[in-house]
Amino acid sequence: MLASIAFRFSAGSRLCVACRLLSTSPCESQIRGQVLDEALARVPDLGWTRSCVEAGARTLDLPETMADLAAPRGGADLALYFIDSCNDKLEAQLKLRSSGLSSAGEISLELVGFACRERLSMIRPLLPYWPAGIATLTGSPSLALESAARLQRLADDICHYAGDRSTDLGWYARRLAVGAVYASTEAFMLQDVSEDLVNTWAFLDRRINKDLAAIRTARQVAGGAFDVAANMLGLARR
Amino acid sequence: FIPKMQCRQLLRCISRSPATSSSSCFGVARRQVHQPGGFDTSFGFEEVEPGQKQDRVNQVFNPVSNSYDVMNDLMSAGLHRCWKRRFVASANPRPGWRVVDVAGGTGDIALGLLEWSRKLPGRAPPPVRVAPGDGSVDSFREAAERQTAAAEAEAPASCTVSVVDPSPSMMQVGSAKASAKGSTFASSIQWLEGRAESLPLDEASSDLYTIAFGMRNCTDLPGVLREAHRVLKPYGRFACLEFCSVENPLLSILYDEYSFRVIPPMGLLVAGDWDSYEYLVESIRRFPHQTLFANMMREAGFSAVNYEVLWPGVCCIHSGYKLPSV
Numbered sequence: 203m204l205a206s207i208a209f210r211f212s213a214g215s216r217l218c219v220a221c222r223l224l225s226t227s228p229c230e231s232q233i234r235g236q237v238l239d240e241a242l243a244r245v246p247d248l249g250w251t252r253s254c255v256e257a258g259a260r261t262l263d264l265p266e267t268m269a270d271l272a273a274p275r276g277g278a279d280l281a282l283y284f285i286d287s288c289n290d291k292l293e294a295q296l297k298l299r300s301s302g303l304s305s306a307g308e309i310s311l312e313l314v315g316f317a318c319r320e321r322l323s324m325i326r327p328l329l330p331y332w333p334a335g336i337a338t339l340t341g342s343p344s345l346a347l348e349s350a351a352r353l354q355r356l357a358d359d360i361c362h363y364a365g366d367r368s369t370d371l372g373w374y375a376r377r378l379a380v381g382a383v384y385a386s387t388e389a390f391m392l393q394d395v396s397e398d399l400v401n402t403w404a405f406l407d408r409r410i411n412k413d414l415a416a417i418r419t420a421r422q423v424a425g426g427a428f429d430v431a432a433n434m435l436g437l438a439r440r
Numbered sequence: 441f442i443p444k445m446q447c448r449q450l451l452r453c454i455s456r457s458p459a460t461s462s463s464s465c466f467g468v469a470r471r472q473v474h475q476p477g478g479f480d481t482s483f484g485f486e487e488v489e490p491g492q493k494q495d496r497v498n499q500v501f502n503p504v505s506n507s508y509d510v511m512n513d514l515m516s517a518g519l520h521r522c523w524k525r526r527f528v529a530s531a532n533p534r535p536g537w538r539v540v541d542v543a544g545g546t547g548d549i550a551l552g553l554l555e556w557s558r559k560l561p562g563r564a565p566p567p568v569r570v571a572p573g574d575g576s577v578d579s580f581r582e583a584a585e586r587q588t589a590a591a592e593a594e595a596p597a598s599c600t601v602s603v604v605d606p607s608p609s610m611m612q613v614g615s616a617k618a619s620a621k622g623s624t625f626a627s628s629i630q631w632l633e634g635r636a637e638s639l640p641l642d643e644a645s646s647d648l649y650t651i652a653f654g655m656r657n658c659t660d661l662p663g664v665l666r667e668a669h670r671v672l673k674p675y676g677r678f679a680c681l682e683f684c685s686v687e688n689p690l691l692s693i694l695y696d697e698y699s700f701r702v703i704p705p706m707g708l709l710v711a712g713d714w715d716s717y718e719y720l721v722e723s724i725r726r727f728p729h730q731t732l733f734a735n736m737m738r739e740a741g742f743s744a745v746n747y748e749v750l751w752p753g754v755c756c757i758h759s760g761y762k763l764p765s766v
Contacts (some may be wrong), residue, residue: 229743229763230743230761230763233763264675265647265675266534267647267675267676267677267761268675268761270532270677271677271744271761274530274759296710341469419755
């Protein structure tokens with residue numbers, strides 16, 4: 203059971219936890235994409251709500267049932283769609299810029315910075331309304347799980363295209379670290395009032411050059427914890 | 441007074457060990473009745489001819505109609521109200537929609553749909569503007585009523601529901617409930633006698649098709665789904681609330697014991713009818729698995745088919761949309 207929860211958690215947007223989508227015909231996903239894209243244009247007026255999705259459907263001359271199809275859980279599905287479409291756009295950009303492979307577990311900090319900057323810039327058009335969007339995702343445990351899965355998918359994509367092909371414990375630590383960098387910078391950005399968000403970019407640079415640079419290899423990440431455990435069990439060797 | 445034969449049934453049920461209870465014979469018919477010619481369909485664990493099933497179903501529902509709601513409350517410890525409310529919220533009927541509710545005899549769902557569309561969350565009532573008058577509470581109330589009536593006259597305030605049910609006695613219970621709620625409710629519901637396989641409605645006439653706890657009583661599931669597809673407008677929605685196969689092994693054991701040991705005796709004591717409630721729990725077991733039913737919906741032409749399992753895991757809501765064929 204724990205394994206299945208972990209699998210669902212790591213699958214990100216590819217698997218719905220609460221509402222299991224068994225198959226998606228092209229017509230249905232097309233309608234969903236069109237309705238939600240129109241709805242995102244109306245978020246400044248109507249917020250992250252079901253009526254916003256209905257307004258989007260109305261623009262396309264579709265009845266309200268299509269709003270239910272596109273967003274069964276209302277504003278939360280709209281926010282999740284926004285996150286997913288930004289993640290998809292980022293992945294497309296990263297594919298073009300991905301650096302060489304590295305099995306030693308080193309990732310290109312420059313690419314991580316580029317990816318985070320790009321991804322955060324995608325939020326800028328809706329920045330004043332994004333705190334409300336995040337709030338819709340805290341409504342229930344299943345929604346919280348899904349939004350955490352999106353962050354995990356984002357961190358995975360960034361690490362993968364930054365060159366991480368390691369197969370040891372550091373895999374998890376690196377993704378956790380990149381996820382933490384992104385999440386903390388996003389939180390900073392939501393309350394940043396500086397001109398052209400210069401403070402946010404400075405914050406991002408500090409996080410990457412200080413925190414991420416400190417976690418370079420698996421040995422350093424896991425070594426500290428292992429040493430403590432070994433000492434406690436009396437297995438330490440000099 | 442409990443008849444002697446049913447007393448014996450009661451004692452046998454209570455004293456039966458778990459190994460021999462019918463739950464462990466899942467999928468195996470206990471009483472095999474083969475009819476010459478024609479294919480057999482299931483009536484609980486009994487095999488019957490398709491033509492006979494509808495009569496047998498009517499025999500189950502006509503006598504229990506008066507105590508149906510009370511028994512529902514007892515059997516599910518009131519949970520069926522939560523499931524139905526969740527079903528109505530998920531179906532989300534808007535004002536002005538035409539809804540067809542199949543096998544909704546006692547009107548739970550129909551009344552729920554009407555109330556939901558009248559009081560859609562997020563829809564504010566129109567503001568009342570009162571001219572400066574004597575400022576008394578009565579004048580304000582009168583002005584408010586006048587303005588609400590005027591607003592309702594120009595735009596529909598709720599959906600309209602057509603309830604289709606093969607059992608007239610169940611619908612009598614339902615229409616009595618609707619009248620008790622008020623004329624606005626009673627006038628928005630139409631009670632039609634008919635079967636799910638051949639609805640007395642025009643093609644492409646409904647925005648929403650709902651069926652709650654009625655699908656397992658239907659003889660021909662693909663036929664019901666085809667008929668639902670016919671009756672729905674393009675972009676219309678199909679929603680089905682029904683008991684499902686329990687995935688959790690521990691819950692499954694508890695559920696089986698409860699279904700076969702507690703429900704028929706409860707039916708006997710409260711409604712005076714052991715067989716109807718035994719039929720009920722058996723028909724739940726014979727209903728296809730939720731993924732199989734979802735595939736049947738896709739074969740009937742529905743898109744965006746998915747299901748949502750409700751707590752504690754014994755029933756689920758299947759949902760699909762009739763997208764226009766390009």
